[in-house]
Amino acid sequence: MATLTLRRPSIMLASMNDNRRTPIALLLLILAALLLPLGAHAQSPAATVPVTVASRPLVRPASCSNTFIASDLDHTTTTRDGLIQMFEANGAGLAAGDLDNDGDLDLVLGNLDAPNTILWNEGRDGAGAPAWRTERFGDENSRAITLVDIDADGALDIVLTRNTGALAYWRNLGADAAGKVAFKRTILSGIGKPAYSMAWGDVDQDGDLDLVTATYDAGMLTDRGNEYLLSNNGGVFVYTNQAGRYRAQQLANEAQGLATFLFDTDRDGRLDIVVGNDFNVPDMAWRNTPAGWQWERPFAATPHSTMSIDVGDIHNDGRPELMATDMKPYAPEDPTVAMEWAPLMAGMLPMVMEPGDIQMMENVLLVRDDSDTYYNVSEGVGVDATGWSWSARFGDLDLDGALDLYVVNGFIEERLLGHLPNHELVEANQAFRNDGTGEFDEMPAWGLGSTRSGRSMLMADMDNDGDLDIVVNNVRAAAQYFENDLCTEGSALLFALEMPNVPNRNAIGAQVVLKTSAGTMTRDVRVSSAYLTAEPPLVHFGLAPGTEVRSASVHWPDGARSTLPIPTPNSFNTITREE
Numbered sequence: 001m002a003t004l005t006l007r008r009p010s011i012m013l014a015s016m017n018d019n020r021r022t023p024i025a026l027l028l029l030i031l032a033a034l035l036l037p038l039g040a041h042a043q044s045p046a047a048t049v050p051v052t053v054a055s056r057p058l059v060r061p062a063s064c065s066n067t068f069i070a071s072d073l074d075h076t077t078t079t080r081d082g083l084i085q086m087f088e089a090n091g092a093g094l095a096a097g098d099l100d101n102d103g104d105l106d107l108v109l110g111n112l113d114a115p116n117t118i119l120w121n122e123g124r125d126g127a128g129a130p131a132w133r134t135e136r137f138g139d140e141n142s143r144a145i146t147l148v149d150i151d152a153d154g155a156l157d158i159v160l161t162r163n164t165g166a167l168a169y170w171r172n173l174g175a176d177a178a179g180k181v182a183f184k185r186t187i188l189s190g191i192g193k194p195a196y197s198m199a200w201g202d203v204d205q206d207g208d209l210d211l212v213t214a215t216y217d218a219g220m221l222t223d224r225g226n227e228y229l230l231s232n233n234g235g236v237f238v239y240t241n242q243a244g245r246y247r248a249q250q251l252a253n254e255a256q257g258l259a260t261f262l263f264d265t266d267r268d269g270r271l272d273i274v275v276g277n278d279f280n281v282p283d284m285a286w287r288n289t290p291a292g293w294q295w296e297r298p299f300a301a302t303p304h305s306t307m308s309i310d311v312g313d314i315h316n317d318g319r320p321e322l323m324a325t326d327m328k329p330y331a332p333e334d335p336t337v338a339m340e341w342a343p344l345m346a347g348m349l350p351m352v353m354e355p356g357d358i359q360m361m362e363n364v365l366l367v368r369d370d371s372d373t374y375y376n377v378s379e380g381v382g383v384d385a386t387g388w389s390w391s392a393r394f395g396d397l398d399l400d401g402a403l404d405l406y407v408v409n410g411f412i413e414e415r416l417l418g419h420l421p422n423h424e425l426v427e428a429n430q431a432f433r434n435d436g437t438g439e440f441d442e443m444p445a446w447g448l449g450s451t452r453s454g455r456s457m458l459m460a461d462m463d464n465d466g467d468l469d470i471v472v473n474n475v476r477a478a479a480q481y482f483e484n485d486l487c488t489e490g491s492a493l494l495f496a497l498e499m500p501n502v503p504n505r506n507a508i509g510a511q512v513v514l515k516t517s518a519g520t521m522t523r524d525v526r527v528s529s530a531y532l533t534a535e536p537p538l539v540h541f542g543l544a545p546g547t548e549v550r551s552a553s554v555h556w557p558d559g560a561r562s563t564l565p566i567p568t569p570n571s572f573n574t575i576t577r578e579e
Contacts, residue, residue, distance in 0.1 A: 046555075046559050046560055046561045047559070047560040047561070048560070048561055048562065048563070049556070049560045049561070049562050049577055049578065049579065050562065050577075050578045051554065051562045051564065051575050051576060051577055051578060052575075052576045052578055053564060053565060053573060053574070053575055053576075054573070054574045054576070055567070055568060055571045055572065055573045055574075056571065056572050057568075057570060057571055057572075058464070058465060058466035058492055058494065058570045058571060058572055059464075059465060059466075059570075060465055060466055060467075060491075060492075060570055061128070061465055061485070064485050064486065064487040064488075065485045065487075066445075066485070066486055066487040067445065067446055067447040067485060067486070068446055068447045068448050068469075068470065068482040068483060068484055068485060068486070069129070069447070069482070069483040069485050070447065070450065070480055070481070070482050070483075071129065071480070071481050071483070072478040072479070072480060072481075073107070073109070073119060073132065073471070073478060073479040073480060073481055074117065074119065074132065074134045074478075075109045075111070075117040075119070075134075075473070075478065075479045076474075076476070076477065076478050076479070077091055077092045077109070077110065077111050077112055077455070077473055077474065077475055077476070077479070078111075078112060078113070078114070078475070078476045079112050079113045080113045080114075082476065083414050083423075084412040084413055084414060084423065084475060084476060085413065085414050085415070086219075086222050086413070086415075087163070087216075087218065087219040087222055087223075088112055088413075089411060089412055089413040089475070090143070090216075090219070090258075090455070091112075091390070091453075091455030091456065091473065091474075091475045091532075092109070092110030092111055092112060092116075092142045092143060092145075092455065092456065092473060092532065093109075093110040093142060093143055093144045093145035093160065093161075093456045093473065093531075093532030093533060093534070094107070094108070094109050094110065094145060094456035094457065094458055094471060094472075094473040094479075094532070094533050094534075095107070095108045095145040095146060095147045095158075095458070095533065095534035095535075096108075096147070096458055096460045096462070096471065096534070096535060096536050097147035097156045097527075097534070097536045097537070098156065098536065099118070099120075099147065099155070099156050099158075099172060099181060100120065100175060100179075100181045101154070101155065102121075103464070104121035104122070104123055104130065104462075104464065105121055105460055105461070105462050105536055106118060106119060106120050106121045107119040107121070107132075107462075107471060108145050108147065108158060109145075109473050109479055110142030110143065110144075110145050110160060110456075110473065110532070111140060111141075111142060112140065112141055112142075113140055113141070114136075114140060115136040115137060115138055115139070115140065116136065116137055116138045116139075116142055116145075116160070117134060117135070117136055117137075118134075118135040118136075118137060119132040119133070119134060119135075120132065120133040120134075120135065121462065124463060124464075128463065128465075128483075129463060129481070129483050130462050130463055130481070137170070137183065138158075138160070138168065138170065138185075139162065139168065141162050141163040141164070142160050142161070142162055142163075142168075143160070143161040143162060143163060143196055143197075143216075143532055144160060144161045144195075144196065144197050144198050144528075144532040144533075144534075145158065145159075145160045145456075145532065145533075145534055146158075146159045146160070146198060146200060146527050146528055146534040147159075147527065147534050147536070148200050148209065148506075148508070148527050148534075149505050149506060150169065150171070150188070150209070151171065151244075152208075152502075152503040152504075152505050153172075153174075154505065155172035155173075155174055156172060157169065157170060157171050157172045157183075158170040158172070158183065159188075159198075161195045161196055161197070161198060161213075163219060163223050164194070164223060164224065165193075165194025165195060165196070165215065165220055165224075165233070166194070167188060167191055167195050167198075167213075168185065169185065169186055169187060169188045170183040170184070170185050170186075171183060171184050171185075171186050188246060189244065189245040189246060190239065190245050190246035190247060190248060191211065191239055191246050191248070192248075193213065193215075193233050193237050193248060193250075194215050194220055194228075194233050194234065195213035195214070195215060195237075196213075196214060196215055196216035196219065196220075196257055196258070197213070197214050197216075197257050197258060197259055197260040197275075197528075197532065198211060198212065198213045198214075198260055198528060199211070199212045199260045199261055199262045199273075199528040200212075200262075200508055200527050200528060201262040201271045201508055201509045201526075201557070202271070202504050202508065202509050202557040202558070203238065203240070203262070203270070203271050203273075203288060204240055205270065205557060205558045205559065206241075206558075207499075207502035207503060207504055207557075207558065208241040208502065208503035208504055209241055209503060209504050209508060210238065210239060210240050210241050210246075211238075211239040211241075211246065212236070212237070212238050212239070212260055212262060212273055213236070213237050213239070213257075213260065214235070214236045214237075214255045214257025214260045214275045215233070215234040215235060215236075215254075215255050215257060216255070216256055216257060216258065216278070217234045217254055217255060217256055218256060218278070218279065220234065232253060234253060234254050234255060235250055235251065235252040235253040235254050235255050236250070236251040236252040236255050236257065236260075236273070236275055236284065237249065237250055237251065238251060238273070238293065241503070249293075251273070251284075251286055251293055251295075252275075252284060254281075255275060255277060255281070255284070256277040256278040256279050256281045257275045257276065257277055257278075258276055258277070258278050258306060258307050258308065258531060258532075259275070259276035259306060259307065259308045259309040259324070259530070259531060260273070260274075260275050260276075260528070261273075261274045261275075261276070261309040261310075261311065261528070261529070262274075262509070262526075262528070263311050263320070263322075263524070265285065265287065265298050265372070266287060266298070266372050267372065268288075269559050270288040270289075271288055271509055272285065272286060272287050272288050273285060273286040273288070273293070274309060274322070276302075276303070276306030276307070276308065276309045276324055277305075277306055278305050278306065278307070279305055280304060280305070280359065282302065282357070282358075282359060283299070283302040283303070283306050283324070283359075285297065285298055285299070297358075298372070298373075298374055299322075299358065299364075299366055299374045300358060300366075300373065300374055300375045300376060301358050301359075301360055301364050301366070301375070301376035302324065302358055302359050302360075302364055303324050303325065303326035303359065303360065303361070303362065303363065303364050304326055304359040304360060304361040305326050305327060305361070306324045306325070306326065307324075307325045307326065307327075307389060307390050307391070307531055308324065308325050308389075308390060308391045308392050308530040308531035309322065309323070309324050309529075309530065310322075310323045310392055310393050310394055310529055310530050311323070311394075311524075312394030312395075312403045313403065313520075313521070313522050314394065314402070314403050314434055314438045315367075315437075315438045315519070316401065316402070316516075316518060316519030316520055316521050317519060317520060318513075318520040318522055319367075319368045320368075320522065321365060321366060321367050321368065321438075322364075322365075322366040322374065323363070323364070323365050323366075323383070323392050323394065323405065324363065324364045324366075324392075325363050325386065325389035325390065325391070325392045325407060325531075326360075326361055326362055326363055326364070326389065327344075327361065327387070327388045327389065328361060328362040328363065328384065328385040328386070328387070328389075329341050329385060329387060330385045330386050330387045330427070330430060332385070340419075340420060340425055341425075343416075343419055344416065344417075344425075360376075362378065362379070362384045362385060363378050363383055363384050363385065363386060363389060363392070363407075364376050364378050364384075365377050365378040365381060365383055365384075367438075377438075380439075381438060381439045381440050382432070382439060382440045382441070382442070383405060383407075383432060383440050386407040386409055386430040387407075387409035387410065387427040387428075387430065388409050388410060388411040388425055388427060389407050389408070389409045389430075390407075390408055390409060390410075390454060390455050390456070390457075390531050391407070391408050391454065391455065391456055391457040391530040391531035391532075391533060392405060392406070392407040392408075392530060393405070393406055393407075393457060393458065393459050393529065393530050393533075395459040395468045395540070396468065396540065396541065396542035397431075397433075397446070397459075397467070397468055397484060397486065398433065398486050398488050398490065398542070399466075399467060399486075399488045399490030399491065399492055399542035399543065399544070400436070400488065400490050400542060400544045401436075401490070401516070401518045401519075401521065401541075401542050401543055401544045401547055402434035402435070402436045402542075403434055404431070404432060404433050404434050404440075404443075405431075405432040405434070405440055406429065406430070406431050406432070406448060406457065406459070406470060407429060407430045407431075407432075408429045408450075408454025408455065408457045408472055409427045409428075409429060409430070409453075409454065410424070410425060410426060410427045410429075410451065410452070410453035410454060410475075411424070411425040411427075411453065412424045412425070412453050412475055412476060424453065424476075426451050426453075427451065427453075428449035428450065428451050429448055429449055429450050429451075429454055429472070430442065430449070431443045431444070431446045431448040431449070433446075446486065447482070448470065448482060450472065450474075450480060452472070452474040452475075452477040452478075452480065453474055453475045453476065453477060454472040454473070454474050454475075455472075455473055455474065455475055455531065455532070456472070456473045456530070456531055456532045456533045457470065457471065457472045457473070457530065457531075457533060458470070458471050458529070458530075458533050458534070458535050459535070459540075460535055460536050460538070461492075461494060461538075461540065462481070462483075463483065464572075466491070466492030466494065466570055466572075467484040467486065467488075467492060467542075468484055468540060469481065469482060469483050469484045470482040470484070488542075489545045490542050490543055490544050490545060491542070491543045491545075491569035491570045492540065492541065492542055492543070492569075492570055493514075493540070493541040493542075493543065493567050493569070493570075493571060493573065494538055494539070494540055494541075494571075494572045494573065495512050495523075495538065495539045495541075495567075495572075495573050495574075495575060496537070496538050496572070496573070496574045496575070497510050497512070497525055497537070497539075497554060497556075497575050497577070498574065498575065498576045498577065499556070499577045500576065500577075501577075501579050504557060506525065506527075506537035507525050507537070507554075507556060507557060507577070508525055508526065508527055508537060508557065509524070509525065509526070509557040510524065510525045510554060510555060510556050510557050511523065511524045511525070511554070511555040512524075512525075512539045512541075512552070512553070512554055512555075512575075513552070513553050513554075513555065514541060514549055514551070514552050515549075515550045515551045515552075516543070516547050516548060516549050516550060517546075517547055517548040517550065518543075518544060518547045521541055523539035523540065523541060524539070525537050525538070525539055543569060549566050549567060550566075551563070551566070552564035552565070552566060552567055554575060554577075556577065562575070562577065
């Protein structure tokens with residue numbers, strides 16, 4: 001949400017733990033800045049490592065309805081009295097992963113004034129959709145949720161943030177004699193600063209998982225008062241994993257970070273940091289250099305109030321694009337929409353933009369050129385205005401080889417929307433089909449236009465048939481499962497990567513690259529995406545009929561590479577790295 005005017009964050013040099021700049025640290029950063037442009041793409045040859053491949057077929061449905069089939073889930077994110085006040089409007093997170101290692105993806109949904117929910121996927125019911133078993137767990141007021149194997153024991157743990165800023169770690173103890181999985185709340189040594197959004201990845205390429213977090217200062221100030229302002233605990237932190245103990249490094253001492261994302265912005269083989277900030281606080285980015293974290297502004301445009309960030313290669317040219325959401329009505333010519341938005345826009349427009357400010361109040365789709373310059377094409381391709389947008393996600397929904405886009409939106413808040421029934425701005429979620437050229441067409445026929453005020457959202461193959469289903473955690477309405485029942489002649493490929501000899505067992509940060517007759521398709525393994533959401537550590541490809549896969553490879557998080565055999569269409573492939 002965006003109705004306040006807040007000062008811009010103070011960016012600190014990442015090589016320091018305080019605000020002082022030593023001559024040595026400054027010299028290293030100057031040298032890095034001078035040398036990196038010359039060698040950013042001139043890396044030493046990557047090591048080649050062998051792998052073992054295990055494949056099983058994906059059974060595609062025999063019939064289809066050419067739409068998504070919506071059903072309610074046993075979870076509602078709401079408050080005790082049903083009123084949504086202040087930053088309760090931000091809702092709660094959502095995650096998918098195989099918590100019990102039975103081959104089916106389970107769900108974890110956050111809540112506000114009630115415990116969180118685990119929906120155990122018990123396999124398909126009689127209609128072919130997952131059969132869910134409900135379990136409540138944990139504390140109230142959750143925000144971001146991730147499922148990640150913290151202790152490298154082969155079982156996904158649950159890590160979540162809360163509105164108090166505390167990080168909660170629920171260790172997966174495995175199943176007991178009755179087959180019930182138990183969780184134990186414990187601590188992550190060295191992680192004690194507040195957090196709202198987070199991202200996991202091996203930022204120092206040493207084989208374990210590091211953590212990057214950002215605070216949401218407006219919410220923390222509301223919930224904790226002036227003591228938060230005096231604590232110097234806000235901002236962006238990098239936690240480097242050192243044998244299970246995390247060393248904190250503060251990159252900025254203020255943030256409104258609704259989204260934290262790790263991806264390689266400059267194609268040098270290292271994960272960089274991008275933080276999407278709410279209000280008129282500019283988005284922030286740091287380049288991962290040999291001399292330390294270097295603050296930069298790589299983008300020609302950013303949203304004014306960034307809600308979520310996702311990355312995907314919409315052109316199949318090997319250069320992924322970045323999508324960030326903001327607030328802009330998708331039908332401003334509609335008198336009803338104009339009336340509903342008028343008081344909101346009146347409160348937001350007086351925000352003063354500083355000279356040279358690159359922010360704009362709309363979605364931003366950043367395309368990268370050969371010189372690694374990012375420029376905005378959102379209006380030209382039809383995705384600049386999707387309403388009061390929260391989570392946006394790329395995924396090949398129709399298995400034609402091109403990444404489509406889904407955006408969930410809407411807003412509820414007692415004070416700001418007092419002029420509307422139930423204090424709610426009712427908007428339909430927006431689905432877009434990539435026409436194969438990187439331009440998008442609206443797809444109302446897909447049946448994804450829910451008006452339930454969505455917040456967190458993920459795409460994953462929940463029913464093991466090869467296509468991407470969708471799950472949305474709404475506010476003050478039941479969460480929804482959208483089963484993908486589109487009719488397509490395309491095929492699917494799924495990959496799970498395993499590195500059994502290092503703590504980063506699921507190869508978070510790796511990439512699978514397919515060179516095909518339709519272009520180069522690249523997907524990365526991640527556990528944090530979009531808004532407060534975590535996806536399973538799997539990669540998914542769609543292939544249009546007639547598409548020839550000419551080569552397949554894995555780019556591992558430490559820079560090593562592996563060549564894969566040509567995968568069979570409609571197959572699930574487990575790639576295990578051998579050392």
